[in-house]
Amino acid sequence: xxxxxxxxxxxxxxxxxxxxxxxxxxxxxxxxxxxxxxxxxxxxxxxxxxxxxxxxxxxxxxxxxxxxxxxxxxxxxxxxxxxxxxxxxxxxxxxxxxxxxxxxxxxxxxxxxxxxxxxxxxxxxxxxxxxxxxxxxxxxxxxxxxxxxxxxxxxxxxxxxxxxxxxxxxxxxxxxxxxxxxxxxxxxxxxxxxxxxxxxxxxxxxxxxxxxxxxxxxxxxxxxxxxxxxxxxxxxxxx
Numbered sequence: 001x002x003x004x005x006x007x008x009x010x011x012x013x014x015x016x017x018x019x020x021x022x023x024x025x026x027x028x029x030x031x032x033x034x035x036x037x038x039x040x041x042x043x044x045x046x047x048x049x050x051x052x053x054x055x056x057x058x059x060x061x062x063x064x065x066x067x068x069x070x071x072x073x074x075x076x077x078x079x080x081x082x083x084x085x086x087x088x089x090x091x092x093x094x095x096x097x098x099x100x101x102x103x104x105x106x107x108x109x110x111x112x113x114x115x116x117x118x119x120x121x122x123x124x125x126x127x128x129x130x131x132x133x134x135x136x137x138x139x140x141x142x143x144x145x146x147x148x149x150x151x152x153x154x155x156x157x158x159x160x161x162x163x164x165x166x167x168x169x170x171x172x173x174x175x176x177x178x179x180x181x182x183x184x185x186x187x188x189x190x191x192x193x194x195x196x197x198x199x200x201x202x203x204x205x206x207x208x209x210x211x212x213x214x215x216x217x218x219x220x221x222x223x224x225x226x227x228x229x230x231x232x233x234x235x236x237x238x239x
Contacts, residue, residue: 007230008043008063010036010148016067019217024227031181033120033147040151061232062100062158065148066221068213069116069140069163070123070173072133076165078209079216081111082140084161087149088117094149097158103229104162108220114139116161118146122181124173133169140165158232162220166213167206174199177206 009025011017017027028039044060069082076082083104086095093115105111117138123129132138145161152159167173176192176199193200221228 006060007227008040008060008148009228010040010063010065010144011067012142012144013067015214016217019214019221020066020228022221022226024230028148030144032143033118036144036147037151040148044151044155060157061227062097062160062230063148063152064100064159064228064230065116065142065145065161065163066217066228067142067144067163068166068210068217069142069145070129071140071165071168071171072117072123072129073114073139074133074169076112076139076168078165078168079212080165081108081216081220082114082116082163082165083108083111084116084145084163085113086115087145087161088115088136088138089146089150090118091150094146094153094159096149096160099231100158100160100229103231104160104224107223107225107229108162111162111220112139116145116163117141118149119143122173122178124175124178126170126172129169158230160229162224162228164213164216164220166209168209171206171209172202173206174202177203 007025009020009027011027011029012031017029020027030036083101084096086093115138117132117136119141123141140163149159179188179192
């Protein structure tokens with residue numbers, strides 16, 4: 001645990017956590033809500049979680065969800081950035097911290113404020129994305145933000161979310177690309193493509209979009225700076 005208050009950064013994949021890494025932050029990586037919830041539980045409710053004189057449980061200043069998402073709003077393109085105003089969870093809406101969200105928007109020119117939706121499994125088809133867009137009005141969807149939002153609410157911590165669109169609303173995510181979701185490795189994807197070579201072209205398109213999203217995420221991280229824009233952090237925790 002940090003000796004000074006820090007920010008917990010919730011990501012889906014290791015490459016997102018690597019981008020988020022820096023002074024004043026500690027990454028919690030999925031993929032998926034179950035892994036995130038379990039790891040946050042261990043960090044927020046483990047031994048020494050209520051140290052006197054520190055911010056929040058275990059001295060954490062806040063939780064931010066940072067990474068990629070699937071687009072639901074048809075106007076969002078690959079690489080577009082969404083700063084959550086609230087998160088749709090199984091337990092209803094969880095609002096983000098308005099001051100932190102405002103700080104994110106101030107530092108990210110062109111970022112769009114909007115509702116993020118949580119899902120327990122990938123939304124892989126345009127039809128599934130369109131249904132959630134129609135029913136909830138969410139701009140984008142991912143599998144970690146809702147777990148992070150619920151943990152922040154439970155522990156009374158400030159919460160924010162910044163997600164970059166990887167697959168737009170009209171994009172179908174091929175099954176082969178999802179084969180490596182649990183491990184983040186390339187070999188399950190290659191094995192799936194060997195069994196279904198007809199998906200190679202669509203996987204290549206998705207890989208190109210992943211490159212664009214990663215570049216956008218890197219730019220966002222650079223603009224957010226130490227602590228990912230968390231206004232709660234004292235300067236001493238960022239060095």
